Amino acid sequence: MRPAESLRETYGKKLVEIGHRKKDVVVLDADLSSSTKTSEFGKIFPDRFFNMGISEQSMVTAAAGLALAGKQAFVSTFAVFLMRTYEQIRQSVCYNNIDVKFVVTHAGITVGEDGATHQIVEDVGIMSGLPNMKVIVPADSIETASVIDYLVDKTKTPYYVRLTREKFPVVNDDSYKFKEGQNTVLRDGSDLTIFCNGSMVGFSLQAAEELKKQAIDTAVVNVSSIKPLDRSGIISYAKKTGHVVTAEEHSIYNGLGSRVSEVLSEEYPVPVVRVGMRDTFGKSGKSWELFDYFHMGIKDIVSAGIKSFREVNKYETIS
Amino acid sequence: MEKSMPDKDFKGMDRETLEKIAKKARSLIIKMVYSAKSGHPGGSLSIIDVLTYLYFNEMNVDPSDQNLSSRDRFIMSKGHASPALYSILALRGYFPSELLMDFRKINSKLEGHVHRGVPGVETSTGSLGQGLGIGVGMALAAKMDHNPYRVYVVLGDGEIEEGNVWESLMAGSKYGLNNLVAILDKNGVQLDGFTRDIMPMGNVAEKVKAFGWEVREFNGHDFDDIKSAFDFARSVKDRPVFLIANTVKGKGVSYMENNYKYHGSPPANDEEYERALREIEGI
Numbered sequence: 088m089r090p091a092e093s094l095r096e097t098y099g100k101k102l103v104e105i106g107h108r109k110k111d112v113v114v115l116d117a118d119l120s121s122s123t124k125t126s127e128f129g130k131i132f133p134d135r136f137f138n139m140g141i142s143e144q145s146m147v148t149a150a151a152g153l154a155l156a157g158k159q160a161f162v163s164t165f166a167v168f169l170m171r172t173y174e175q176i177r178q179s180v181c182y183n184n185i186d187v188k189f190v191v192t193h194a195g196i197t198v199g200e201d202g203a204t205h206q207i208v209e210d211v212g213i214m215s216g217l218p219n220m221k222v223i224v225p226a227d228s229i230e231t232a233s234v235i236d237y238l239v240d241k242t243k244t245p246y247y248v249r250l251t252r253e254k255f256p257v258v259n260d261d262s263y264k265f266k267e268g269q270n271t272v273l274r275d276g277s278d279l280t281i282f283c284n285g286s287m288v289g290f291s292l293q294a295a296e297e298l299k300k301q302a303i304d305t306a307v308v309n310v311s312s313i314k315p316l317d318r319s320g321i322i323s324y325a326k327k328t329g330h331v332v333t334a335e336e337h338s339i340y341n342g343l344g345s346r347v348s349e350v351l352s353e354e355y356p357v358p359v360v361r362v363g364m365r366d367t368f369g370k371s372g373k374s375w376e377l378f379d380y381f382h383m384g385i386k387d388i389v390s391a392g393i394k395s396f397r398e399v400n401k402y403e404t405i406s
Numbered sequence: 407m408e409k410s411m412p413d414k415d416f417k418g419m420d421r422e423t424l425e426k427i428a429k430k431a432r433s434l435i436i437k438m439v440y441s442a443k444s445g446h447p448g449g450s451l452s453i454i455d456v457l458t459y460l461y462f463n464e465m466n467v468d469p470s471d472q473n474l475s476s477r478d479r480f481i482m483s484k485g486h487a488s489p490a491l492y493s494i495l496a497l498r499g500y501f502p503s504e505l506l507m508d509f510r511k512i513n514s515k516l517e518g519h520v521h522r523g524v525p526g527v528e529t530s531t532g533s534l535g536q537g538l539g540i541g542v543g544m545a546l547a548a549k550m551d552h553n554p555y556r557v558y559v560v561l562g563d564g565e566i567e568e569g570n571v572w573e574s575l576m577a578g579s580k581y582g583l584n585n586l587v588a589i590l591d592k593n594g595v596q597l598d599g600f601t602r603d604i605m606p607m608g609n610v611a612e613k614v615k616a617f618g619w620e621v622r623e624f625n626g627h628d629f630d631d632i633k634s635a636f637d638f639a640r641s642v643k644d645r646p647v648f649l650i651a652n653t654v655k656g657k658g659v660s661y662m663e664n665n666y667k668y669h670g671s672p673p674a675n676d677e678e679y680e681r682a683l684r685e686i687e688g689i
């Protein structure tokens with residue numbers, strides 16, 4: 088796996104490219120443009136860039152107005168600070184069902200040293216609950232770029248795209264194209280499936296290598312499209328492997344683990360072991376330390392895999 | 407490592423002593439962010455003189471009796487200025503200064519943004535715009551309980567772009583909270599650049615006055631001026647007070663002064679680090 092630029096750097100560059108080819112695209116930020124990288128767009132298209140100050144509610148409602156007047160509005164800040172506008176997003180954006188794209192950065196525990204106040208692990212759940220909102224968690228810069236192209240070229244409704252601060256390894260091929268509501272199988276396997284997204288995809292691929300050494304043939308499936316969800320893609324891999332782990336840089340409540348469990352309990356119940364944040368706030372530390380601290384590291388995915396694999400076997404022998 | 411200040415009544419402390427404490431706190435701020443390799447020096451250095459005055463000459467607080475119900479309450483609404491608050495709390499005797507060097511590290515309570523788990527901290531902050539509302543609530547509780555404590559809230563001048571702040575100003579005025587003092591750290595710089603470019607606020611003093619608060623401006627780096635501002639605040643009997651501290655972001659370290667790049671970045675290397683400490687020593 089080769090190292091990559093951070094997803095927000097990709098986002099910044101991509102916005103500039105889109106600015107050249109789409110005159111209706113506008114970008115709004117709330118005094119974090121140097122961190123979210125929307126400042127790149129602002130430098131080249133100052134007339135279409137609005138730094139709204141530290142006023143997230145004003146930013147979101149203005150974006151709604153711009154969209155209602157025919158623009159496509161990209162709205163960026165840190166994921167955690169967008170959450171204070173939940174109700175504006177609900178009423179002014181989702182209920183109107185208009186062309187506002189929330190592309191947020193610094194989600195999850197990988198903001199590291201900034202600590203608990205900034206480490207939002209609830210956002211996917213919050214945003215997924217909104218009617219008309221679609222939610223995407225890209226795994227690498229290739230996927231991020233493809234998602235932005237897709238949003239600009241093919242969609243006119245609200246989206247929430249969750250990006251992180253750190254650089255993570257590239258996991259997709261250069262030819263990769265994002266398809267809404269479709270999983271990507273990054274590694275096939277017959278004994279166990281790890282459904283994962285975001286920063287946990289790279290970790291899951293490494294965990295699959297470890298599991299192979301333990302004779303557990305593990306598939307790794309990137310579920311970047313959380314909503315809409317690729318239900319059949321989840322069911323088919325549950326059927327194929329019979330053992331499931333989910334891994335996300337998010338709370339196991341209301342995120343990927345919950346969504347996968349919902350689908351499987353409705354359609355094809357198998358024991359699911361979820362890796363992610365428990366019911367707790369984060370804390371300051373280096374991001375790699377935090378993955379271990381919160382039991383979300385590679386070794387934790389490996390033990391979840393072993394647990395899932397053994398438990399189902401036990402279950403089968405009992406019945 | 408600096409010794410914690412002995413616990414005693416600091417009222418009436420002279421200017422030179424306060425300046426000495428502020429100097430110590432400034433170097434602690436630099437040491438903390440350099441040791442953490444992250445954190446927010448700019449807005450910590452701009453507010454540290456005001457904090458020094460508050461904790462050593464103004465507020466009724468006692469580190470040896472931290473839960474006393476009549477203690478004055480302090481809220482660092484701009485929670486990224488944790489290095490300023492943590493260092494002043496350590497110097498005031500709430501916890502040993504040695505712990506400051508664990509700032510932002512995994513084994514430490516000293517979270518990146520102001521954290522209530524730290525001795526002396528009244529509320530966690532870090533998402534801007536919420537502290538004044540918390541202050542309103544505490545001031546209302548003091549009135550209900552006939553408790554004489556006062557509530558002090560530090561706000562950033564970028565932070566007041568949050569609508570929540572103005573909603574809280576309305577409430578403070580409605581309830582005539584003469585036990586509530588807001589202090590604006592008017593350093594003119596926020597995260598992306600100068601406040602006048604990001605969101606020009608016009609005449610803040612007039613705006614806040616129009617919201618029904620008493621307003622007074624002062625030099626946030628001059629202890630005589632700081633003293634007269636807080637003495638004035640005590641003299642106001644019928645409404646909350648909004649003190650505007652004119653300050654310099656990064657004050658005391660030349661390359662950080664008025665430079666938004668050091669809003670959220672520590673000295674870049676050993677050379678910058680040494681230089682910062684030298685310059686602070688020379689103030």
Ligand SMILES: Cc1ncc(C[n+]2csc(CCOP(=O)(O)OP(=O)(O)O)c2C)c(N)n1
Nearest residue numbers: 118449532533534562563564565595596597
């Ligand atoms: C609600 C919210 N939005 C955005 C941020 C990110 N942020 C942290 S500090 C800062 C700039 C603050 O500027 P100011 O209030 O002037 O603080 P100071 O210059 O005194 O450090 C921003 C935008 C935040 N912490 N909270």
